[in-house]
Amino acid sequence: MALSNTSPKPPMTVSPSEAAPASVKTVFAPRRIGVMLLVAIPLALLISIDSQTTFPIWLARTVIIGTAALAAFGIAESTPARLPKWLRRSVFQLLALAVAIPIATYAAYWITVGGDPAFPANPKRALGFVQLSVGGIFFGVWIGLGAMRRQRDARVHAQLLAFERERRELERQAVEARTQLLRSQIQPHFLFNTLANIQALVEAGSPQAPQVLASLIAYLKAAVPQLDETASTLAREIDLARAYLELMRMRMPDRLRFTLNVEPAVLSMRCPPMTLLTLVENAVRHGIDPAEDGGEIDVIVRREGRDVLIRVEDSGVGPGASTAGNGTGLKALRERLALVFGDAAALRLFERHPHGFTVEVQFPAEAH
Numbered sequence: 001m002a003l004s005n006t007s008p009k010p011p012m013t014v015s016p017s018e019a020a021p022a023s024v025k026t027v028f029a030p031r032r033i034g035v036m037l038l039v040a041i042p043l044a045l046l047i048s049i050d051s052q053t054t055f056p057i058w059l060a061r062t063v064i065i066g067t068a069a070l071a072a073f074g075i076a077e078s079t080p081a082r083l084p085k086w087l088r089r090s091v092f093q094l095l096a097l098a099v100a101i102p103i104a105t106y107a108a109y110w111i112t113v114g115g116d117p118a119f120p121a122n123p124k125r126a127l128g129f130v131q132l133s134v135g136g137i138f139f140g141v142w143i144g145l146g147a148m149r150r151q152r153d154a155r156v157h158a159q160l161l162a163f164e165r166e167r168r169e170l171e172r173q174a175v176e177a178r179t180q181l182l183r184s185q186i187q188p189h190f191l192f193n194t195l196a197n198i199q200a201l202v203e204a205g206s207p208q209a210p211q212v213l214a215s216l217i218a219y220l221k222a223a224v225p226q227l228d229e230t231a232s233t234l235a236r237e238i239d240l241a242r243a244y245l246e247l248m249r250m251r252m253p254d255r256l257r258f259t260l261n262v263e264p265a266v267l268s269m270r271c272p273p274m275t276l277l278t279l280v281e282n283a284v285r286h287g288i289d290p291a292e293d294g295g296e297i298d299v300i301v302r303r304e305g306r307d308v309l310i311r312v313e314d315s316g317v318g319p320g321a322s323t324a325g326n327g328t329g330l331k332a333l334r335e336r337l338a339l340v341f342g343d344a345a346a347l348r349l350f351e352r353h354p355h356g357f358t359v360e361v362q363f364p365a366e367a368h
Helices: 030-048 055-078 089-113 123-203 209-228 234-251 275-288 328-344
Strands: 256-262 295-304 307-314 346-351 357-364
Touching: 030 055, 030 123, 055 089, 055 123, 089 123, 209 234, 234 256, 234 275, 234 295, 275 295, 275 307, 275 328, 275 357, 328 346, 328 357
Parallel strands: 256 295
Antiparallel strands: 295 307, 307 357, 346 357
16 A cells, blocks of 8 residues: 655744734734723823813823824834844834834824924923823833733744644644554455465365355455545444455355354444454454364454443464464554554453453444
C-alpha cells in the first residue's frame, strides 16, 4: 500500500510583539470606548470644580480628546507600513498618542469656544490646555500600555491554540500513517496464508478446490476493500470472520468446527478493520491447522460494561507447540488497538486446558 508523501506544513511562527492590523470595529470597540468614557467623565468633573467653565464643556473636550486618542492609537496599530527595525510597534503607538493628544486638545478648545482659543491672552484657558494635555497623555499612555498588554496576551493565547491544533493534527496524521503501515503488514500476511491453503488443496487434487477458490474470490471481493479503511463495524467484522471460517472449513471439513455467539447490541459498534479476522486467522493457523485432529473455534462478542469484549477460543495444539502469541498479526493488532484507543484497549492471551488458546480483545464501546 502506498503511503502519502505529502508532509504537513510547519506552523508559522508569529512574534507576540507584532501587532495584527486592526479594523475600525476594533479601534472603536465598545470596550475601548467604555474605558475612554470612564477616564473622560471623572477628569472633566475634576477640572470643572475650580473652573468657571461648566462641566458639559469640559466633558465635551475630554470626550473629543479621548476619541482622537483612540483613533491615533488604532491607526498606529493598524498601519500597514513597515516600521524601522529600531522602532517597535508598541513604542510607535505610544508616540502617536503623545502627539495626537495635544493636537486634539487644541481642536477641542477651538470647537468649544467657537474659534481661536487665544491661549496667550487667557492664562486660565492656557492652564486648562496644559492640564488636559498632560492628563490626557498620562492616562492615555497608561491605558494604551494596558491595552497592548491585553492584545499581547490575546495573541499569545491565540498562537498557543493554533500550535495546539497543529500538534493534534500532526498526531492524528502520525497515527493514521502508523495505522496504514500496520495494515500494510497484515494485508500480505493474510493473503499469503489464504493462497497457501488453496495451493494445498490443488496439490492434493481435492475435488473441493474449485468450490474453495470460488468462495475465496467472493470472500476477497468483500474483504480486500476493508484493508484500506480506517473504521469498520462489528457487524462487518463478523461477516468477514464467518466467511473466512466457512472457507477454512471447506479446506478441512473434518477438522474444523466453529461457533459464533454475538450479542445483537454490539453489531453497530465501531471496530478497527480486520480485528476479528486477525484473531480468527491466528486461531486457525496456529491452533487448528497444526493439530492432527483439528479442533473447534468459538467466537464470542458481547458488551462488557462500557466496553466491547471479543473472545476467540480454540482447542488446537496450544502454547507448547505453537507460536500463536508471537505472530505478526497479533503484534500488529496490538499496536493498532493502542493507536486507536490508547490505554483503554487491551489484548490478552490465555492458555486453555487441556490444550488450546484463548485470545481476548477489549476496547471502548463506541457507536460507528
